Amino acid sequence: MRRPPAYTSKACDVPKGSVITSGPRRLIVGRLLGVGGLSRVYAAYYDELDSPEVAVKSSVVGEWSDEGTVACRASLLWEGEVLSELTHPGIVHLFSFGLAKEGLAREFPFLIMELLNGESLAKRSREAGGLRAEAAVSFVLAIGDILRYLHYEAQRTPGDLKTENIFIMPDGTLKIFDLAASVRIGGHSTCSGEFFGLGTRILWGSPPYTAPEQEDKAAVITGAADVYALALVLGQLMAPGYYGRGNEHLVRAHPVAPDLPENVQLVIDLMTTRNPAERVERETALRRVSALR
Structure with missing residues (x-):
C-alpha cells in the first residue's frame, strides 16, 4: 500500500x-x-x-x-x-x-x-491549543447531522473526514469539503488502484482518521468508517496532535501527542474498534459524545 x-x-x-x-x-x-x-x-x-x-x-x-x-x-x-x-x-x-x-x-x-470564508476546524483548535469539551462536542454533533444526510439520503461516506476538511463559516455553521475519496455505502474503498483506472493500490485518506477497513481493498465500506474518523476529529479538536490508541506508529512518530480525559478516551475507544462490526453505530456514538458536555 x-x-x-x-x-x-x-x-x-x-x-x-x-x-x-x-x-x-x-x-x-x-x-x-x-x-x-x-x-x-x-x-x-x-x-x-x-x-x-x-x-x-x-x-x-x-x-x-x-x-x-x-x-x-x-x-x-x-x-x-x-x-x-x-x-x-x-x-x-x-x-x-x-x-x-x-x-x-x-x-x-x-x-x-x-468560495468558503472562515477557517478550518484544524486551524481553530490548533490556535486555541485545544477546544473545551462543550465546543468540541457541539462541532462533532453538527458534523453528525451532515453525516446523517450523506449516509441516509446520499448513501455516501465522505472518505476523508478530518478537521482540515471541515470549514467553520462566519455564522458558525460547518461545511465539509474535499470528497475525492467518497464512496457509496456498501461499496469498496478508494484504496483500490482500479478505482481510478490504475493497476496499483493507492490509499486515499489521511492517517490517523482512516479506518482500518479503508485500507482493505476487499472490504465493504459503511458509515462505520465515518464513526471512526469522527472519533479522531473529536480527539484532535480537544487535543491537537492526538493520534488515537489504534495508531501506535503515529504516536511513536509524534511522542508529544497529548492525552485526553478518561471519559472522552472511553467514547473514542468505542468509536474506533478495529473491526467495524464491533464499532458503536453512529447514533449511539453521537449520544455518547453529547453526554460529554
Whole structure:
C-alpha cells in the first residue's frame, strides 16, 4: 500500500490570469487560496461586472503519462461527479466541473465551487491549543447531522473526514469539503488502484482518521468508517496532535501527542474498534459524545 506521490509546486501551478470557459461564461483564475497533497485551490471571478468570487480547485498540470498524475486527474473529476449529486448546506456547493486548457500547455481538470470564508476546524483548535469539551462536542454533533444526510439520503461516506476538511463559516455553521475519496455505502474503498483506472493500490485518506477497513481493498465500506474518523476529529479538536490508541506508529512518530480525559478516551475507544462490526453505530456514538458536555 502506498500513498499518492508528491508533486513540485511548478507541476501544480495554474498561472494567475488563466481563463476557464464554463458554458457561455469565462472564469479568470486569481490568487492561490490553499495547497493540498494532490490539488490547489484558487480564488477566481467571471469576467462580468459585479461578479462574486468563486473557488477553483485544480489538479496537477504535468505530464499525464505519469501514473500519479493520472490518479490526481481522475480523482478530481470523480469528486466533481460526487458533489454534483449532493445538495446540503453542510457540504460545499459545486457550480460546475470539467476539463480546461485555455492558456495552458495541457488540459487540466477543475471544479468551480462556492468560495468558503472562515477557517478550518484544524486551524481553530490548533490556535486555541485545544477546544473545551462543550465546543468540541457541539462541532462533532453538527458534523453528525451532515453525516446523517450523506449516509441516509446520499448513501455516501465522505472518505476523508478530518478537521482540515471541515470549514467553520462566519455564522458558525460547518461545511465539509474535499470528497475525492467518497464512496457509496456498501461499496469498496478508494484504496483500490482500479478505482481510478490504475493497476496499483493507492490509499486515499489521511492517517490517523482512516479506518482500518479503508485500507482493505476487499472490504465493504459503511458509515462505520465515518464513526471512526469522527472519533479522531473529536480527539484532535480537544487535543491537537492526538493520534488515537489504534495508531501506535503515529504516536511513536509524534511522542508529544497529548492525552485526553478518561471519559472522552472511553467514547473514542468505542468509536474506533478495529473491526467495524464491533464499532458503536453512529447514533449511539453521537449520544455518547453529547453526554460529554
